[in-house]
Amino acid sequence: MKIAVIGGGYAGMAAAVALADRGIAVSVFESARQLGGRARGVAYHDTLLDNGQHLLLGCYRQTLRMIEKVGGNPEEDFLRLTLQLDLHGEFSLIAPRLPAPFHLLVALLRAKGLTMSARLSAVRFMLILRRMNFRLPDDMTVAEMLAQHGQGEDLAMKLWEPLCIAALNTPVHKASAQVLLNVLRDALNKSRADSDMLLPRISLTELFPQRAADYVEQHGGIMHIGCGVEALRPLEDCIEITTVLGTEKFSQVICATPPVVAAKLLRPLAALAETVTQIECLEHQPIYTVYMQYPAHVALPQPMLGLHQRYSQWLFDKGRIAGQHGLLAAVISAEGIHQELSQEKLAQHVIAELREEFGIAEQPQWYKVIAEKRATFCCSPNLQRPPQRTPLPRLLLAGDYTAGDYPATLEGAVMSGLECADAVVMQPGKNSRTG
Numbered sequence: 001m002k003i004a005v006i007g008g009g010y011a012g013m014a015a016a017v018a019l020a021d022r023g024i025a026v027s028v029f030e031s032a033r034q035l036g037g038r039a040r041g042v043a044y045h046d047t048l049l050d051n052g053q054h055l056l057l058g059c060y061r062q063t064l065r066m067i068e069k070v071g072g073n074p075e076e077d078f079l080r081l082t083l084q085l086d087l088h089g090e091f092s093l094i095a096p097r098l099p100a101p102f103h104l105l106v107a108l109l110r111a112k113g114l115t116m117s118a119r120l121s122a123v124r125f126m127l128i129l130r131r132m133n134f135r136l137p138d139d140m141t142v143a144e145m146l147a148q149h150g151q152g153e154d155l156a157m158k159l160w161e162p163l164c165i166a167a168l169n170t171p172v173h174k175a176s177a178q179v180l181l182n183v184l185r186d187a188l189n190k191s192r193a194d195s196d197m198l199l200p201r202i203s204l205t206e207l208f209p210q211r212a213a214d215y216v217e218q219h220g221g222i223m224h225i226g227c228g229v230e231a232l233r234p235l236e237d238c239i240e241i242t243t244v245l246g247t248e249k250f251s252q253v254i255c256a257t258p259p260v261v262a263a264k265l266l267r268p269l270a271a272l273a274e275t276v277t278q279i280e281c282l283e284h285q286p287i288y289t290v291y292m293q294y295p296a297h298v299a300l301p302q303p304m305l306g307l308h309q310r311y312s313q314w315l316f317d318k319g320r321i322a323g324q325h326g327l328l329a330a331v332i333s334a335e336g337i338h339q340e341l342s343q344e345k346l347a348q349h350v351i352a353e354l355r356e357e358f359g360i361a362e363q364p365q366w367y368k369v370i371a372e373k374r375a376t377f378c379c380s381p382n383l384q385r386p387p388q389r390t391p392l393p394r395l396l397l398a399g400d401y402t403a404g405d406y407p408a409t410l411e412g413a414v415m416s417g418l419e420c421a422d423a424v425v426m427q428p429g430k431n432s433r434t435g
């Protein structure tokens, strides 16, 4: 077997590691000069940033397992925080050291910034969700679900909306309630550590994709960096791919590019017309990150905290997280009025918010806005996502947008890559993950 993986993001590198691990010859083709895709390190002014601040959850088991497999150590690579949501001065919730789900129920009961009746209605809602096994008979928007379960406006705005946007990168009136429940089921319901919030201390490229590339090469695989795939041609007993290096034949190909590129590569293949239509129907949502380098003594009260009804949704103190003192990041997820502003205006708003909320009087030495316009797919109800197996048995699809329980996340991407690696080594039709 000779397998090609197209794309060196988390999905492609998870597939490549899983194949290399089984002694299968794998060649990875990555068009950029750097690995990581939508989760990559970015060098700016001698400082290592990421293309966006990422947060992982303790329940991202496959991602954490893969990081360990390639030599990482989650206890060192992340700052681990117990579940806490703090909207500066407006709302705060912190999970006590109790077994799940009591940690959450007690956290909700003790939450600050909500009336007792709102707290009780949040607890009742969680108990109902547990009884329903976090499964809805029919999918709907998160806004509809919240209304059906009497989650009043204040509770929705302070708790559920920030959670939904952070988890699904989709506003509540467009977001799939079922996908949100899938995340809540895995994060809140099993063990307390599943709801821990993990903030990377090293760049997203170093965290997994670069280590994965070293692992693949040590296991006999080949990494082609800066070498994009231009075309795919299925032949009788192989697939031929074209790059600047020429053409090469592979017994199977895993296409792990972002959805827009996948649609472009697959469009000429008549057998995949339906798959291409599914991919083209996906809408996208942006994520903006504003990095600001302040003098080293400037810090936030906590490594991560949110703001209520401001441009900055979540703020991260990279000094507290990764020893990058004075470096702050403001994250603005999903669509919104911030998209109408120039990057300079947006940064000025964020800087003003930091001054008003925390009394940070200094101006940053520099700021950098990273706008990822197609950060994730828009996770709407009943979305038809293309499966990893395509009508062409030699061609598989990996990526956060492919079929799965999760929204566009590192865990969704990694799981799709592992699914493809399983499919490569298995008889068609069998599925080792679901038995």
Ligand SMILES: Cc1cc2nc3c(=O)[nH]c(=O)nc-3n(C[C@H](O)[C@H](O)[C@H](O)COP(=O)(O)OP(=O)(O)OC[C@H]3O[C@@H](n4cnc5c(N)ncnc54)[C@H](O)[C@@H]3O)c2cc1C
Pocket (backbone or CB within 6 Å): 006, 007, 008, 009, 010, 011, 012, 029, 030, 031, 032, 035, 036, 037, 038, 039, 051, 052, 053, 054, 055, 056, 227, 228, 229, 230, 256, 257, 258, 261, 287, 288, 289, 372, 374, 375, 376, 398, 399, 400, 401, 408, 409, 410, 411, 413
């Ligand atoms: C700003 C931002 C913040 C985010 N925050 C979080 C978060 O907090 N938690 C979380 O879990 N997820 C988060 N995500 C989502 C997460 O980053 C993605 O779900 C994940 O990185 C997707 O991985 P992927 O491998 O599916 O795709 P990608 O990362 O897009 O990888 C695809 C790769 O294919 C390469 N490629 C493209 N065309 C070609 C070609 N022709 N030939 C070869 N290679 C090609 C690309 O360069 C890229 O490296 C965030 C995303 C963004 C953008």
